[in-house]
Amino acid sequence: MTLAKVIGTMVSTIKHPAFNSLKLFVVQPIDADGKDVGDSFIAADAVQAGVGDTVLILREGSGIRQIFKKEIWPIRSLVVGIVDHVEKGCWVA
Secondary structure: OEEEEEEEEEOOOOOOHHHOOOEEEEEEEEOOOOOEOOOOEEEEEOOOOOOOOEEEEEOOHHHHHHHHOOOOOOOOOEEEEEOOOOOOOOOOO
C-alpha cells in the first residue's frame, strides 16, 4: 500500500474499457508527515475520492484483479481507501 495525496484529475476521451466506470487521478506519494516522496503517478479510483484527499493506493496487479474478480485486468494502481487520520507510532514485534 502507498499513502498518497490526490493532486489532480485526468480526462481521457479514448481509454481501455476497464477504465470506463472509474475516475482517474494524478496522485503524489507522501510519507506519514504529508511530505512528498517520489514521483506522482496515475491511479484509478474505486472509492469516490476527490482532489485534496489523502488516500491509500494498491499498486499490485494481483490484488487489483481480485477486487474486480478478473483473471486479466489492465489496472496497475487503484485508490482503495480514503485516509481520515495518520498517526505515527512505534511498532513492536
